[in-house]
Amino acid sequence: MVTDGGIRGWSSVALKEIWQENTTAREALLAGVRGLSEAQLAFQPAPGKWSIGEILDHLCLAERSIARVVSKILQQAAGRGLIGEPGSMDVPPYRIDLATYNQPATAPESVRPSPEQPLDRLFSDLEESRERLLEVTGRVDGRVVGNVTIRHFQLGDLHFYQWLALEGAHEAKHLAQIRRIKSHPNFPKS
Secondary structure (H helix, E strand, O other): OOEHHHOEOOOOHHHHHHHHHHHHHHHHHHHHHOOOOHHHHHOOOOOOOOOHHHHHHHHHHHHHHHHHHHHHHHHHHHHOOOEEOOOOOOOOOOOOOHHHHOOOOOOOHHHOOOOOOOHHHHHHHHHHHHHHHHHHHHOOOOOEEOOOEEEEOOOEEEEHHHHHHHHHHHHHHHHHHHHHHHOOOOOOOO
């Protein structure tokens, strides 16, 4: 059973560590945007640059995409007999290359945001996308997923655990972007 946003209740050490990081990143993200006005959410630091609201929408779309990817990996792993009991195989290393990942990149079309959504809807969508990713992850708690990979546009082939770790790294990357927007000299005061 998984509670507290994914932290407690994992029987898998790797999943517990990954979800600790993902939960920490989500809490920092929400703390960084809670209470922003509609004007602040819609502020663009430059023409063609995403607003904070667009970043939040992008994060939701990306998390939904990650849930689909890890679900597909689980299907492929199950079909190839690569989901096993602890001790039957090792959990592959799940750290991702943050130096490469934190380089600027153009988001794929499928995760490009919609402008000007209200903060309560963005929060609701983020909660829904997180619940979905937790549900998919929970299917294999207490088991080990072998090294089945799907390609990430920026990082190359990633396995199940790396895709999950990518979620927290993605939110941390965009939280840094949000902080830069909030420090812009023209950022609305309220």
